[in-house]
Amino acid sequence: MLKDYEIDKPILETDRLIIRVLNENDCADLKEWLGRDEIYTYWGRKASKSEKNPELMFIDPRPWVKRKPSPDFDWGIVLKESNKVIGMI
Structure with a gap:
C-alpha cells in the first residue's frame, strides 16, 4: 500500500486547510x-x-543519477482560502 504513494502522493483536506506535497x-x-x-530555537x-x-x-544535486520514485x-x-503555505509536517 505504501508503494502506491511513491507515485500518487495523497492530498488531505479539511474545511480550512489542504495538506499536500510541497513543490x-x-x-x-x-x-x-x-x-x-x-x-529553530527549541531544535x-x-x-x-x-x-x-x-x-x-x-534541486537535484546529482541529476545524472537515475533515481526510483521515493x-x-x-x-x-496550506490555507485553502489563499493557497498560502503556512507550515510543514
Missing part, C-alpha cells in the same frame, strides 16, 4: 518563515542553507 511554486511562501532562526540549531533558500529543496516527501500545510 517549487511554494518557495515564495516558504521564504517568508522557513529561514527564520527563531523557528538547538539555526536554519540550514536549504531552509534559508527553499528553492534548494527542489516514498519520502515534505508535506505542506
Whole structure:
C-alpha cells in the first residue's frame, strides 16, 4: 500500500486547510518563515542553507543519477482560502 504513494502522493483536506506535497511554486511562501532562526530555537540549531533558500529543496544535486520514485516527501500545510503555505509536517 505504501508503494502506491511513491507515485500518487495523497492530498488531505479539511474545511480550512489542504495538506499536500510541497513543490517549487511554494518557495515564495516558504521564504517568508522557513529561514527564520527563531523557528529553530527549541531544535538547538539555526536554519540550514536549504531552509534559508527553499528553492534548494527542489534541486537535484546529482541529476545524472537515475533515481526510483521515493516514498519520502515534505508535506505542506496550506490555507485553502489563499493557497498560502503556512507550515510543514
